Amino acid sequence: MAKKNKTAITPTREQDYPGWYQEVVKASDMAENSPVRGCMVIKPWGYALWENIMHKMDGMFKETGVKNAYFPLFIPLSYLEKEAEHVEGFAKECAVVTHHKLEKDGEGGLKPAGKLSEPLIVRPTSETIIGESMARWTASYRDLPLVLNQWANVVRWEMRTRMFLRTSEFLWQEGHTAHATEQEAKERTMLMLDVYTKFVEEYLAIPVIRGRKTASERFPGADDTTCIEAMMQDKRALQVGTSHFLGQNFARGSDIKFQNEEGKEEYAWTTSWGTSTRMIGGMIMVHSDDDGLVLPPRVAPAHVVIFPIFKKGEDKRTVMESALGLKDALGEKQFHDRKIQVEIDDRDIGGARGWDWVKKGVPVRIELGPRDIAQNSVFMARRDEASNKKQSMNREEFIKKITDILDNIQDNLFNRAVNFRKENTFEIDDQKEFYKLYEKSRGCNNGAFVMAHWCGSQKCEEKIKKDLSVTIRCIPFDSPTEEGHCICCDNSSSRRVVFAKAY
RNA sequence: CGGGAUGUGGCUCAGUCUGGUAGAGCACAGCGUUCGGGACGCUGGGGCCGGAGGUUCGAAUCCUCUCAUCCCGACCA
Known part of the structure; x- marks a missing residue:
């Protein structure tokens, strides 16, 4: 028989990019949807890939002095309330545990019983519970720094899910550190972003742009969020990893204090940084073709x-x-x-x-x-x-x-x-041109990365997001200082930022 | 939480309008012929038609309720 299709995957990227992506995941035997809404089953071929990723990254972390530990899946509700912005960011997507047993409902089924005095949330991230430990472990400057990491699952109750890219439960690593000085915490934030950059570029073969998030895109509770952003084949951006400088915000919330060399009490400076199974989604979308998955040899489960x-x-x-x-x-x-x-x-x-x-x-x-x-x-x-x-x-x-x-x-x-x-990144200075580029984008073509000037106001950022669903992915570290005018309001600006549609 | 749709074998779906022995393709198993780009033939296994109630001699099909899922919107590190 003649072959039925020209390509092993239907639809093709050109025809239906999201459909193509789902098919690649299925056809590669990496993962499948589960009976639990928004959750996925990672099959051996996909999990072996994750194991390779974990193994390599774990080694790279440890070379920088990171120690692994494990903290509880359940976080008392009151902990989340300790950092105001943090609550704001996560409250809307938390799974809440309110009961601790089941009993017969008299109709052949079961119903929850044994109401908890304080509800527990399933961790969406662990800053607060780890902060509680750090507070107890930190009495003197001699106890610092604490440089911890955990490999874990987290739950964020997402409305719309896609395998690997956004699922309600996902696997990740979250690093949490506490330092005696601001400087040291900032250095750790950048060091981990360097580790992520190296891993993602050398192992996953995904080139990334390193930069800083704008205030509105920052991690809830962070003073500064840095990130690595990659372009997918539909020209949308995916954040592959983030590293946060948390200032003293969480130290205040969790009471992480220590006595410095002068005997004075101070709040510690903390950081957190994470990468998840989402990286796998990025790897798929960057390299795969209309015949299915393409694995970079350095992480492939088999060569x-x-x-x-x-x-x-x-x-x-x-x-x-x-x-x-x-x-x-x-x-x-x-x-x-x-x-x-x-x-x-x-x-x-x-x-x-x-x-x-x-x-x-x-x-x-x-x-x-x-x-x-x-x-x-x-x-x-x-x-x-x-x-x-x-x-x-x-x-x-x-x-x-x-x-x-x-x-x-x-x-x-x-x-x-x-x-x-490179072929899909443009410097644009004309607002009309900017709007035209994104307005006509659809399907596999979501425009491009646009390097444009931005005045720094949240208003402009919001307007562009509202008009075009385009956001500022980051302010790249390596973008040179140059005079220009904001793509939105025409006020003067001193550097370009990366605009794109994002996952 | 609003708007729209769909629940039939492992998967994709037909059958529902007009009630009368549950179907197809793919997948799976066995045998034979094949085999360096998605093979073919024969045989076979597998489904109380999402659930509960009702109408009827008789319900996948009609009615009521319920549950679940998907799409659009809202929301989203």
Whole structure:
């Protein structure tokens, strides 16, 4: 039979970007929707990816002196009230636990019973409960800094959810630190943003813009929120990670005090920083194509998949032996932090087998049949190239070059993303042009990143958001000082900021 | 919380208007032929039609209530 579709994924990105995204997640076997509204089941292929992310990031954190700990899932309601802006930001999306048991309702079902004297909320983030511990642990400047992190799940009762990008429950890491000086806390905020930048660019192959959030986009309760922002293939922005300088706001709320060297009591300076499974959503939207997921080799759950090919029964043993031998030889090789990971798929399902792994995004696919074995070669396809482009390679040469090939794929994905962003980032100074660009955007085309001048007033920011659903993603650290006029009100401005539609 | 829609096998849906033995495609299992770009044939397993009540000799189909989900809006680090 002729192939039914030109692409493995329908709809394509061009036809229906959100639909494409959902299909890629499903077709790659990473995750699926669960019976619980807004929550997802992360399947082994998706979770292995998360494990790789966790493992690498955790190591990078620890190199900077971070210690892991674990704090409760439940937070007393009164804790949330300790920081005024914090309440404001999270109250609308909290799951609340009000009872501690169930009893028979007399109609064959169960009903909640045992009302709690104080309701508990399921953590939407842990500043307040960790602050409570920090307050008890901190008596002297000698107890500082506290540099903690936890890998956990959090719940934010979202109205509208999309797998990995926004779910009611999600997995993340949240770092929380307390310092004796403002300077040190600010340095930690930037240090962690550096770690995030390095991880996201080098491992997920996603180029990011580093910058500062405007007051209205700041974390509730923070003095300063820094972030890394990336462009998706529909030209919308996704915040991939954030790091907050919390000043003394939470220290006051949670009473984190210490005696300084002069014996005087002071409030500590705190930070918090986080990345979540949302990064996976970003990785999908940056690299994947109309044939499905494309995994950057440095985080891929498997680097290579081997398809043994045999027609007759007697071929099977030789081919399988050869495939296992190849797997072992590759498995000896070191690719950065890990050994090369190889899957062998010997399912007898014809051509569908190859497409399965294209959709799963494995960087390198190898077809290995009697012909290749006779010539001591392998037939290789790369996921970053057209799916029908395959090349025969000498087997030993392939083994020797596999790490180079994987590095090359990794670089290629990153460079491609950099170029895409470059092609879709514009400096605009004319308001009409700015409006025209975003007004005509729809579907896969959500405009662009626009570097434009902004006077700094919240009014202008709000007007643009209201008119165009376009927000200031960040004030980039590296944007040079230059004279210009606000894209909205024409008042003078000294630097450009990044405008985009956001996820 | 407003507006609109939909609940039938694992998935996508037909059947409902006009009540009469629960269907198709895909997926799954077995056998055979295939196999280096999404194979084909035959056979087979699987559903008290979201739930409760009502009308009727008879309800997936008509009526009432209820639950759930999806879309649009509002909301959203």
